Amino acid sequence: MRRSPLALSAVLALTFPLAACGSDSLEEGGESATSATESVEVEADESLSEMVPAEIKDKGTLTVGSDASYAPNEFLGDDGKTVEGMDVDLFDAVADKLGLKTQWQNGPFDALILGVDSGKYDVSVSSFTINDERKEQVNMISYFSAGTQWVTTTGNPEGIDPEDACGKTVGVQKGTVQLDEIKDATKKCEEDGKEPINSVVEQEQSKVTASLVSGKTDAMLADSPIALYAVKQNEDKLEALGETYDSAPYGFVVPKDQTEFADAIAEALKAIKEDGTYDTVLKNWGQESGGVDDFAVNP
Structure with missing residues (x-):
C-alpha cells in the first residue's frame, strides 16, 4: 500500500489505453491520456464551496505535494515538470467542485506529511495508505482502495x-x-x-x-x-x-487542525461520484477495480 506510511512509484512511460501498454521504457515521465479517454469537466458547487474555511477560500489556490514517481497514480509528464496521473485528475476534480485551483509540487514521499504539517503544502495527494500512525499526524480522506x-x-x-x-x-x-x-x-x-x-x-x-x-x-x-x-x-x-x-484505502492528506476542510473534501468526493466524474477518471486510467463508494474522514 503505498508507502508504509508510504509510497511506490513505477514511473514508466505511460501509453493509453492500458490494455495496449507494452513499452519497455523506464524513463521518468509519460504520455498523458488523450483520445483514449473521456474528457472531464467539473463545475463548482456553491454549497460545497461555502464549506471551505475562509483562509483557504481567500487564498484560492491549493499547493499540493506529491511524489511524482508512482505511475499511473502520479508521475511527471513529458515536460519533466507537470505532475499528472489518476490521483491528480481526481483531486483536481475535487478542487474544481470546491471552487479552488491547484498548484502541484513534486517532492520525496517520506517528506510529504511533514510538508503538510509545516504548512509547505495545503494538501498532499500521493497514494497514501490510511493507517493509525498517519491519522495521528494528519486528517486523511478516503478515496480509493489498493493492496x-x-x-x-x-x-x-x-x-x-x-x-x-x-x-x-x-x-x-x-x-x-x-x-x-x-x-x-x-x-x-x-x-x-x-x-x-x-x-x-x-x-x-x-x-x-x-x-x-x-x-x-x-x-x-x-x-x-x-x-x-x-x-x-x-x-x-x-x-x-x-x-x-x-487491501486498504488511500487518503488525501490535510493538516490535523483542518477538520472543516477535510469534511469539505469528503463531500466533494461524494459529489463527483454522484455526477459520474469519479468513475470516469478511474476508467480513463484503467483503475476501476479500486473504486470505492464510501468517502470518509479518518475512517
Missing part, C-alpha cells in the same frame, strides 16, 4: 515464494508499508535459522522496477495499481506473482 502485489521476472526463474522469500533479493521503495513487511519477513527468516532477505531499497519506485527488469533483484512488491501497471508496461519481462492482498 500489495508481488512481481517477479517472467517465469519466476528464481522460484520466489511470497510466503518464504528468505535468501532472495527483493526490491522495495523507501518509506512504504511494503518495506515494513520485508523487514518483518527478514526478521522471521533469521529467527527460523534461514538466510535473510536481501532488501534493495530505493527512493523511487521507478528504480525498484528498473532493478527487477535488469535482473538486479529477484522480485519486488508494491501497491497493486503500480505493480500491475509495471507488469503491463513490461509484459515480456515481468509477471504478477500471487494475488493482491491487504
Whole structure:
C-alpha cells in the first residue's frame, strides 16, 4: 500500500489505453491520456464551496505535494515538470467542485506529511495508505482502495515464494508499508535459522522496477495499481506473482487542525461520484477495480 506510511512509484512511460501498454521504457515521465479517454469537466458547487474555511477560500489556490514517481497514480509528464496521473485528475476534480485551483509540487514521499504539517503544502495527494500512525499526524480522506502485489521476472526463474522469500533479493521503495513487511519477513527468516532477505531499497519506485527488469533483484512488491501497471508496461519481462492482498484505502492528506476542510473534501468526493466524474477518471486510467463508494474522514 503505498508507502508504509508510504509510497511506490513505477514511473514508466505511460501509453493509453492500458490494455495496449507494452513499452519497455523506464524513463521518468509519460504520455498523458488523450483520445483514449473521456474528457472531464467539473463545475463548482456553491454549497460545497461555502464549506471551505475562509483562509483557504481567500487564498484560492491549493499547493499540493506529491511524489511524482508512482505511475499511473502520479508521475511527471513529458515536460519533466507537470505532475499528472489518476490521483491528480481526481483531486483536481475535487478542487474544481470546491471552487479552488491547484498548484502541484513534486517532492520525496517520506517528506510529504511533514510538508503538510509545516504548512509547505495545503494538501498532499500521493497514494497514501490510511493507517493509525498517519491519522495521528494528519486528517486523511478516503478515496480509493489498493493492496500489495508481488512481481517477479517472467517465469519466476528464481522460484520466489511470497510466503518464504528468505535468501532472495527483493526490491522495495523507501518509506512504504511494503518495506515494513520485508523487514518483518527478514526478521522471521533469521529467527527460523534461514538466510535473510536481501532488501534493495530505493527512493523511487521507478528504480525498484528498473532493478527487477535488469535482473538486479529477484522480485519486488508494491501497491497493486503500480505493480500491475509495471507488469503491463513490461509484459515480456515481468509477471504478477500471487494475488493482491491487504487491501486498504488511500487518503488525501490535510493538516490535523483542518477538520472543516477535510469534511469539505469528503463531500466533494461524494459529489463527483454522484455526477459520474469519479468513475470516469478511474476508467480513463484503467483503475476501476479500486473504486470505492464510501468517502470518509479518518475512517
